[in-house]
Amino acid sequence: MAADDTAESTDALAGAWRELLDGLEASGAAVAADVHDPVELAEGYRFVTRLLSASLDMTLENGDPVRPGFTRLMTPTRKFFGDNPDTAYDYAPLAGPVRYLVEGTRGTCHYLSFCVYGPDAGGANRILGSVSDEDLTFDADGRFRLVLAVESPEPGLDADWLATAPEADALVVRQYFLDRDAEVEATYRIAPIDDPGPPKPPAPDRVARRLRAVAAFTRIGTELSAGFARMLEAGEPNTFSVNSAESAAAFYPTPDNVYVAGWYRLDPGEALEITGRPPAGRYWSVLLMSRWMESLDYRHHRIILNQRDAVLEPDGRFRILVADRDPGVPNWLDTAGHHQGYVMFRWLRSEIEHPQCRVVRLDDPSPTP
Numbered sequence: 001m002a003a004d005d006t007a008e009s010t011d012a013l014a015g016a017w018r019e020l021l022d023g024l025e026a027s028g029a030a031v032a033a034d035v036h037d038p039v040e041l042a043e044g045y046r047f048v049t050r051l052l053s054a055s056l057d058m059t060l061e062n063g064d065p066v067r068p069g070f071t072r073l074m075t076p077t078r079k080f081f082g083d084n085p086d087t088a089y090d091y092a093p094l095a096g097p098v099r100y101l102v103e104g105t106r107g108t109c110h111y112l113s114f115c116v117y118g119p120d121a122g123g124a125n126r127i128l129g130s131v132s133d134e135d136l137t138f139d140a141d142g143r144f145r146l147v148l149a150v151e152s153p154e155p156g157l158d159a160d161w162l163a164t165a166p167e168a169d170a171l172v173v174r175q176y177f178l179d180r181d182a183e184v185e186a187t188y189r190i191a192p193i194d195d196p197g198p199p200k201p202p203a204p205d206r207v208a209r210r211l212r213a214v215a216a217f218t219r220i221g222t223e224l225s226a227g228f229a230r231m232l233e234a235g236e237p238n239t240f241s242v243n244s245a246e247s248a249a250a251f252y253p254t255p256d257n258v259y260v261a262g263w264y265r266l267d268p269g270e271a272l273e274i275t276g277r278p279p280a281g282r283y284w285s286v287l288l289m290s291r292w293m294e295s296l297d298y299r300h301h302r303i304i305l306n307q308r309d310a311v312l313e314p315d316g317r318f319r320i321l322v323a324d325r326d327p328g329v330p331n332w333l334d335t336a337g338h339h340q341g342y343v344m345f346r347w348l349r350s351e352i353e354h355p356q357c358r359v360v361r362l363d364d365p366s367p368t369p
Contacts, residue, residue: 009208023214031048040291050294062093067192073090074087087174088185099147099148101190107187112133112136146161148162150166173186237265240345258347268339269361269363273319280351281348287346288336289344291342296334
């Protein structure tokens with residue numbers, strides 16, 4: 001490499017590194033801007049590190065779209081953008097013109113889908129194509145093959161086809177579970193159909209570009225989450241005010257889900273009573289999230305109910321209490337030490353049934369008349 005090229009590459013890397021540090025500084029400022037609760041502030045700084053962790057895996061370590069691999073986005077300790085504890089999310093980068101083959105085994109998960117994304121005119125993610133287990137072909141052992149390509153694949157590949165587009169840049173696989181302990185995860189891998197040859201050492205310009213992408217993902221994700229919480233908190237609490245898949249899943253929406261969300265705020269001794277009728281569909285759940293749009297600690301607290309867990313009334317309706325201690329009812333959601341945050345319904349392949357809510361005293365959680 002010529003001396004001028006070396007200096008230019010070094011400057012690009014140094015600039016990208018500074019951009020990453022500046023992005024983290026901006027993320028910290030977004031966290032601290034409107035938060036006065038020390039617990040929410042601590043969770044906010046932790047949230048920034050979770051976004052950073054995910055973006056490092058997605059963009060820096062597994063960011064080669066010519067030789068992609070899957071990154072497990074959400075774990076019990078890495079959560080963001082309205083994650084669902086009942087869902088496994090796997091991400092792989094794509095380069096639109098490249099053809100890919102996804103091969104795997106179905107497992108017994110309740111629902112399985114593959115969704116391809118690309119940027120819209122404003123840079124936000126938009127859905128370019130999607131298939132679910134209802135669209136795929138499985139053999140007797142549950143194996144499947146799925147081609148991701150702009151053009152229909154040749155018959156010899158013996159695979160289903162998910163049409164993409166030249167601007168495609170990401171694949172997200174979702175697995176939904178009603179009982180994660182009992183169901184078996186689907187397994188899959190992705191590889192280019194046309195051999196790209198052996199990988200080369202990390203090029204300075206490529207690493208610089210990915211560092212900038214890490215900075216942008218972390219900063220934009222923090223600012224989006226802070227802004228959305230600020231908007232909800234300013235509205236009327238203990239009501240469901242957001243009815244939009246795009247708002248609840250702004251980074252990677254899915255065509256199969258609809259959402260209803262609101263902001264709860266409870267004083268000591270109070271509970272939020274939620275009533276409604278579950279609609280017919282593949283899946284539904286109600287979830288508690290922190291200010292930063294991440295599910296609360298589901299390892300130690302019951303912060304989600306799905307259609308398998310919820311106990312319905314004789315008339316088929318549900319009655320759920322959100323509270324900081326067990327009120328002695330079947331459908332209790334534990335605020336896990338939080339006095340405010342998100343409550344969100346998620347319906348999969350269903351029509352929205354808008355729930356009703358009211359604040360009740362824990363010493364008198366009588367049924368709604």
